[in-house]
Amino acid sequence: MKYLLSLACLATSxxxxxxxxxxxxxxTPTLAGYMDxxxxxxxxxxxxxxxxxxxxSKAAMPVAPTxxxxxxxxxxxxxxxGRGVQNYTCPNATATPAAVGAVARFYNxxxxxxxxxxxxxxxxxxxxxxxLPSDPxxxxxxxxxxxxxHHFFSNTTTPxxxxxxxxxxxxxxxxxxxxxxxxxxxxxxxxxxxxxxGAVGWLYLTSRADTxxxxxxxxxxxxxxxxxxxxxxxxxxxxxxxxAAVYWFYK
Ligand SMILES: *[C@@H]1O[C@H](CO)[C@@H](O)[C@H](O)[C@H]1NC(C)=O
Ligand SMILES: *[C@@H]1O[C@H](CO)[C@@H](O)[C@H](O)[C@H]1NC(C)=O
Ligand SMILES: *[C@@H]1O[C@H](CO)[C@@H](O)[C@H](O)[C@H]1NC(C)=O
Ligand SMILES: *[C@@H]1O[C@H](CO)[C@@H](O)[C@H](O)[C@H]1NC(C)=O
Numbered sequence: 001m002k003y004l005l006s007l008a009c010l011a012t013s014x015x016x017x018x019x020x021x022x023x024x025x026x027x028t029p030t031l032a033g034y035m036d037x038x039x040x041x042x043x044x045x046x047x048x049x050x051x052x053x054x055x056x057s058k059a060a061m062p063v064a065p066t067x068x069x070x071x072x073x074x075x076x077x078x079x080x081x082g083r084g085v086q087n088y089t090c091p092n093a094t095a096t097p098a099a100v101g102a103v104a105r106f107y108n109x110x111x112x113x114x115x116x117x118x119x120x121x122x123x124x125x126x127x128x129x130x131x132l133p134s135d136p137x138x139x140x141x142x143x144x145x146x147x148x149x150h151h152f153f154s155n156t157t158t159p160x161x162x163x164x165x166x167x168x169x170x171x172x173x174x175x176x177x178x179x180x181x182x183x184x185x186x187x188x189x190x191x192x193x194x195x196x197x198g199a200v201g202w203l204y205l206t207s208r209a210d211t212x213x214x215x216x217x218x219x220x221x222x223x224x225x226x227x228x229x230x231x232x233x234x235x236x237x238x239x240x241x242x243x244a245a246v247y248w249f250y251k
Contacts (some may be wrong), residue, residue, distance in 0.1 A: 172213015
């Protein structure tokens, strides 16, 4: 119940905030849908419904528009809500922005994925409306979701996922490579407050040989925002675009 109220908070305090740093948040169908689902779960919990099991064997990934390879033979270990930036560079005005990496903090949504699966795809859309907490180890405000992972790049083709958060078990450090991708669904949120250049693609990433730990595959799904403008016209030589996504880790 406490957990559900915390999830409800993720939506309600957007409305309560006098002046969100990223602009005014409107009462959207996304937010209404999310609140409907949270309140249904709260009613079920009040009526003595089953308490959450956090049993990841019950969680199922959404299917990408171009289906990604299945994690055959692997076991789901963790599901995280990622919030951060995708970085791009622009050499001149006529070039196309080049992706040079990303930096994000990941928060533990394993229990949401297993027990309240219909909330999961909406969470990146809400998280995109918030800046990250100023305390780097704090939960994802205003929810109570604990920090689990840091995401960054060690070079432009190597996404890294480091389970080095003090609030989370150490599942290792994954040095990954992009193995397969799909465009995000056509109805994906294009950016914060519905303004932006689209949602970054859905990805299937596999571990490189220098990975520490047992994670073999990582999926980036339910993306919101993160795409750059189509051309470098009017862009600085380096810039970042806010994004959020749900990441699934398999061992
Ligand atoms: C702009 O940058 C692109 C990519 O590096 C390069 O191919 C192109 O020649 C550059 N154009 C000009 C006008 O410098
Ligand atoms: C991405 O941009 C952020 C600033 O928005 C910067 O702090 C970070 O170092 C950059 N990371 C990479 C890998 O380019
Ligand atoms: C990037 O890092 C990966 C993993 O550490 C390494 O295998 C790869 O050779 C590096 N690529 C470049 C271009 O440095
Ligand atoms: C995620 O949360 C669950 C439930 O609290 C916990 O059992 C698990 O260890 C956490 N995983 C990570 C990687 O933080």
